Amino acid sequence: MTIEAVSRPLVAAKPRLRRTARTRSRLDGAVGHLVMVVLSIFCLFPVYWMVVTSLRPANAIFETSLWPSSISLDNYAYALNAIPIVHMLGNTLLISAVVTVIQLFTGLLAAYAFARWRFRFDTLVYSLVALTWLVPFQVVMIPNYLLVAQLGLLDSITALILPHFASALAILLLAQSMRSFPKEVIEAARMDGARSWRILWEVMMPNLRGTIASLAILIFISTWNEYFWPLLLSRTPENSVIQIGIQMFMTAEGTQWGPLMAASTMASLPILLIYIVLQRQVIQSFMKSGIR
Amino acid sequence: MNRKPMQMNRKTFLARALALLAAGLSLPALAQSIPASVDEPVTITFYNYNLATAGIGGDATRKMIAEFMAANPNITVEGVPYSSADASRIQADLAAGLPVDLVQTVFSDLDFAVTNFGAQALEDLVPAEELAAHFEGMSPNGLKLGVLNGKTYGLAYTFSTPVLFYNADLFKAAGLDPDQPPKTWEALKAAALAIQDKTDAAGFAAGITGPTAADWLFQGVVRSNGGEVISRDRTTLKFAEPEAVEAVAMLRDLADAGVYENADINGALEGMAAGNIGMYLQTSAIQGSLVAGATGNYELRASTMPSFGDKPVRPNNSGSALTIHTTDPLKQRAAWELMKFLTSEHGYTIITSEIGYLPLRPAIVNDPQYLGEWIKEHPLVQPNLDQLAVLEPWDPMPGPNYRQIVKTMMDAVEMAVFGGADPAETMKSAQDTAQSFMP
Numbered sequence: 001m002t003i004e005a006v007s008r009p010l011v012a013a014k015p016r017l018r019r020t021a022r023t024r025s026r027l028d029g030a031v032g033h034l035v036m037v038v039l040s041i042f043c044l045f046p047v048y049w050m051v052v053t054s055l056r057p058a059n060a061i062f063e064t065s066l067w068p069s070s071i072s073l074d075n076y077a078y079a080l081n082a083i084p085i086v087h088m089l090g091n092t093l094l095i096s097a098v099v100t101v102i103q104l105f106t107g108l109l110a111a112y113a114f115a116r117w118r119f120r121f122d123t124l125v126y127s128l129v130a131l132t133w134l135v136p137f138q139v140v141m142i143p144n145y146l147l148v149a150q151l152g153l154l155d156s157i158t159a160l161i162l163p164h165f166a167s168a169l170a171i172l173l174l175a176q177s178m179r180s181f182p183k184e185v186i187e188a189a190r191m192d193g194a195r196s197w198r199i200l201w202e203v204m205m206p207n208l209r210g211t212i213a214s215l216a217i218l219i220f221i222s223t224w225n226e227y228f229w230p231l232l233l234s235r236t237p238e239n240s241v242i243q244i245g246i247q248m249f250m251t252a253e254g255t256q257w258g259p260l261m262a263a264s265t266m267a268s269l270p271i272l273l274i275y276i277v278l279q280r281q282v283i284q285s286f287m288k289s290g291i292r
Numbered sequence: 293m294n295r296k297p298m299q300m301n302r303k304t305f306l307a308r309a310l311a312l313l314a315a316g317l318s319l320p321a322l323a324q325s326i327p328a329s330v331d332e333p334v335t336i337t338f339y340n341y342n343l344a345t346a347g348i349g350g351d352a353t354r355k356m357i358a359e360f361m362a363a364n365p366n367i368t369v370e371g372v373p374y375s376s377a378d379a380s381r382i383q384a385d386l387a388a389g390l391p392v393d394l395v396q397t398v399f400s401d402l403d404f405a406v407t408n409f410g411a412q413a414l415e416d417l418v419p420a421e422e423l424a425a426h427f428e429g430m431s432p433n434g435l436k437l438g439v440l441n442g443k444t445y446g447l448a449y450t451f452s453t454p455v456l457f458y459n460a461d462l463f464k465a466a467g468l469d470p471d472q473p474p475k476t477w478e479a480l481k482a483a484a485l486a487i488q489d490k491t492d493a494a495g496f497a498a499g500i501t502g503p504t505a506a507d508w509l510f511q512g513v514v515r516s517n518g519g520e521v522i523s524r525d526r527t528t529l530k531f532a533e534p535e536a537v538e539a540v541a542m543l544r545d546l547a548d549a550g551v552y553e554n555a556d557i558n559g560a561l562e563g564m565a566a567g568n569i570g571m572y573l574q575t576s577a578i579q580g581s582l583v584a585g586a587t588g589n590y591e592l593r594a595s596t597m598p599s600f601g602d603k604p605v606r607p608n609n610s611g612s613a614l615t616i617h618t619t620d621p622l623k624q625r626a627a628w629e630l631m632k633f634l635t636s637e638h639g640y641t642i643i644t645s646e647i648g649y650l651p652l653r654p655a656i657v658n659d660p661q662y663l664g665e666w667i668k669e670h671p672l673v674q675p676n677l678d679q680l681a682v683l684e685p686w687d688p689m690p691g692p693n694y695r696q697i698v699k700t701m702m703d704a705v706e707m708a709v710f711g712g713a714d715p716a717e718t719m720k721s722a723q724d725t726a727q728s729f730m731p
Contacts, residue, residue, distance in 0.1 A: 059587045062566030082346035142384055149388035232381055235372055251345040252376070253648060254561055254581030259346070 446613025
């Protein structure tokens with residue numbers, strides 16, 4: 001067999017191979033997309049069911065049809081009348097925003113200290129901060145409650161914010177980012193006469209924007225979802241948060257699914273809005289926190 | 293020389309000890325010196341788990357508090373909502389030194405409320421004649437619900453009995469007579485089998501087991517078979533005795549026959565409300581939720597708790613009592629006044645008609661001034677009322693580990709009924725474990 005004879009079929013096979021590879025790649029892509037579509041339906045279905053259930057009248061609340069046989073806004077009217085939803089949403093928004101700003105501020109200061117300065121027992125203190133992350137809030141809930149009671153702050157928004165002034169997660173995440181920040185840039189700033197305060201706010205912070213944005217979203221969402229502390233502390237719906245408001249529809253006499261779903265739908269809207277605006281940052285924040 | 297002062301000390305000690313003893317003996321008498329009326333402004337806290345909800349319970353409670361304050365201008369009632377699931381707010385407030393004056397206490401927490409939250413016996417606070425006057429007209433069985441160690445620590449407030457709700461349409465479809473609901477567990481099994489055979493619905497569900505079920509309904513089932521879960525002197529657990537094991541085995545038999553749905557309380561409630569379950573044994577308090585689901589869909593009816601053959605049914609109660617915790621005489625009077633108002637004819641008219649619990653005063657049922665007209669329009673409440681005559685108390689477990697005892701017992705019940713475990717062995721093992729949690 002000559003070389004041409006051998007090579008001919010090979011040459012002819014190349015485009016076929018390419019075509020096969022391309023077809024397989026397309027197929028893989030299609031399968032991947034199909035899996036993602038199915039998973040998305042699984043994820044979105046509870047949200048869809050929540051909205052649909054909120055629109056069902058009381059005697060059709062347990063219907064299993066995908067679309068309600070009759071639509072009613074009674075659940076929304078009842079929920080808005082039964083608890084001050086707008087007020088509670090406002091409280092939740094305020095608390096989440098304030099806690100986010102405060103935790104970022106204290107986190108930046110502490111992280112800078114850990115990342116930039118060497119001091120006695122610095123590793124030990126850093127480890128202790130890391131360890132506090134492992135302590136569940138339920139453990140310190142009662143001591144915190146006693147302190148807040150002694151300060152006369154029971155049933156107040158201030159008390160809902162107070163125990164959340166510092167976050168181990170924020171400190172650790174920011175310290176890690178600051179440690180990987182180029183030392184040359186900091187040295188250059190120092191040679192230009194900048195001191196720590198200026199280096200932190202004018203040199204480091206603008207470059208850590210991505211991490212800070214991710215962290216802000218994480219803090220905001222976890223504060224938004226906070227339940228146990230408000231449950232213990234709040235005594236009136238006016239000074240409470242939306243998570244408690246939603247739970248109020250679950251009673252010893254049965255759960256009021258219609259109003260509960262209506263309240264949940266209304267409570268989801270602000271966080272959904274934030275998600276739509278900051279989609280990319282939210283995904284990045286979860287990826288980063290997952291990796292680290 | 294040294295002995296004399298010592299003798300003096302001993303004498304002084306003895307004298308003081310006697311004085312203390314005398315004071316102790318006369319404590320109830322001293323405690324009865326609460327003022328006859330509230331003549332100066334006073335504020336009391338009312339820890340109420342209905343207030344933590346947005347439903348009918350919360351609305352009715354707020355209405356009653358408002359009416360009471362309007363009628364008693366010197367008394368301000370500060371309603372404090374709390375979660376009955378853990379009572380952590382009461383614990384935290386007591387630790388913080390905040391006033392905990394009057395509490396809506398779940399019956400299973402009564403022992404703990406007395407030993408740890410300082411709940412006080414009404415006999416020690418209120419003059420005997422006044423107490424007797426208020427108790428007049430109340431169901432004697434209802435009054436027993438809050439009695440512990442011979443004293444009334446809790447006055448029944450929002451309480452009810454186990455009711456067998458059933459779907460009359462499914463009964464008809466299965467060829468059963470909806471006018472003859474099952475009165476025994478045997479008949480219930482037969483009816484459930486018929487429903488499962490001839491319709492697409494499940495036969496039976498009950499709020500006996502599950503994470504939020506507590507143990508009240510199980511206690512009623514065991515009692516109805518002649519057993520009890522704890523001895524009368526409250527020292528020995530008895531849920532592994534033959535009568536209790538027999539009751540568990542009966543439930544197991546229903547599960548093995550495939551007619552007893554292992555659904556949690558919410559799941560079963562929703563299934564029943566949606567018309568997918570033939571019968572549902574649960575507190576009458578969920579009647580409102582069931583009616584909302586049934587309206588326009590099917591005919592909901594109710595019957596009394598089934599019996600074990602010829603043995604008498606001994607249903608017990610779910611729900612809560614009112615307990616006074618304050619030691620301040622003026623606040624005690626204010627709390628007692630509120631307690632009297634809430635358990636008055638008028639109070640129970642609101643509690644029964646607006647929330648759905650039993651009236652502690654049976655006479656108001658036929659009184660047109662109170663529940664007379666309402667009862668005619670709401671016949672579903674009748675089985676609940678019928679059981680008031682044979683009602684027995686939900687025994688609270690003693691000691692600080694009372695919830696652990698209940699959990700150990702109820703986990704064993706669930707394993708024996710639905711988990712395939714041997715009822716006798718499982719209940720015995722659980723009883724041995726739970727006995728070690730007893731004080």
